[in-house]
Amino acid sequence: MLNIVLFGPPGAGKGTQSEKLIAQYNLMHLSTGDILRAEKKAGSPLGKQAQEYSDKGLLVPDALVIALIEDKIKHNKQVNGFIFDGFPRTVAQASALDTMLNESSIPVSGMIALEVNEDELFVRLLKRGETSDRPDDKDPAIIRQRISVYNSETTPVAGFYSAQKKYYGVDGMKSIDTVFESISDVVEALKK
Ligand code: B4P
Numbered sequence: 001m002l003n004i005v006l007f008g009p010p011g012a013g014k015g016t017q018s019e020k021l022i023a024q025y026n027l028m029h030l031s032t033g034d035i036l037r038a039e040k041k042a043g044s045p046l047g048k049q050a051q052e053y054s055d056k057g058l059l060v061p062d063a064l065v066i067a068l069i070e071d072k073i074k075h076n077k078q079v080n081g082f083i084f085d086g087f088p089r090t091v092a093q094a095s096a097l098d099t100m101l102n103e104s105s106i107p108v109s110g111m112i113a114l115e116v117n118e119d120e121l122f123v124r125l126l127k128r129g130e131t132s133d134r135p136d137d138k139d140p141a142i143i144r145q146r147i148s149v150y151n152s153e154t155t156p157v158a159g160f161y162s163a164q165k166k167y168y169g170v171d172g173m174k175s176i177d178t179v180f181e182s183i184s185d186v187v188e189a190l191k192k
Pocket of ligand 1: 008010011012016017034036055057061065085127128172173174175179
């Protein structure tokens with residue numbers, strides 16, 4: 001079983017690369033951003049609660065996203081493995097994920113971190129904001145807030161996996177296909 005944590009700042013390409021990974025490796029995609037947006041669209045109480053945070057560029061509370069992921073893992077034990085996209089985003093989430101996966105004896109195989117500079121993140125997110133219905137991509141102040149939250153709350157997660165010798169950095173500034181080749185090299189090595 002292969003469990004990949006796809007990591008990086010907002011707009012680094014986690015969603016983009018996840019789609020390619022699913023196609024190639026037949027893994028189950030768990031994107032907390034996508035799940036929360038679907039809940040919001042459905043108008044569920046969970047979606048409404050999450051929207052209060054995500055529209056402002058803030059992280060949704062740990063307890064809420066941890067419960068979401070726990071439920072998905074519990075109900076999908078038969079899969080080849082998972083791609084965790086946008087989760088964990090705090091050390092508390094990373095440690096909760098370790099506990100969940102260790103209980104099933106299927107630990108995280110590796111964290112693949114997409115490294116992209118801040119100027120490029122702004123360009124990508126504002127460009128997506130021109131055509132998407134995501135309010136968090138339209139306002140430069142909200143994008144700045146998301147990057148600042150990433151720097152303060154999410155970057156420590158990289159240290160969490162480095163300490164376990166599971167951190168694999170990839171240059172995310174290249175073209176989508178070149179980035180995917182680099183990610184695939186890591187995945188192939190992890191499969192061995
Ligand atoms: P997410 O949905 O995870 O969104 P993201 O970080 O903005 O996007 P991603 O990195 O996937 O970018 P993408 O591939 O689309 O989170 C949204 C919000 O949900 C968070 O702010 C938070 O509030 C909440 N949330 C989610 N998970 C949470 C958690 N675990 N805990 C608490 N809160 C949570 O790429 C962006 C753009 O760049 C696209 O337009 C793409 O086409 C382009 N692009 C990608 N790769 C490129 C490349 N190589 N070259 C050029 N352009 C590229």
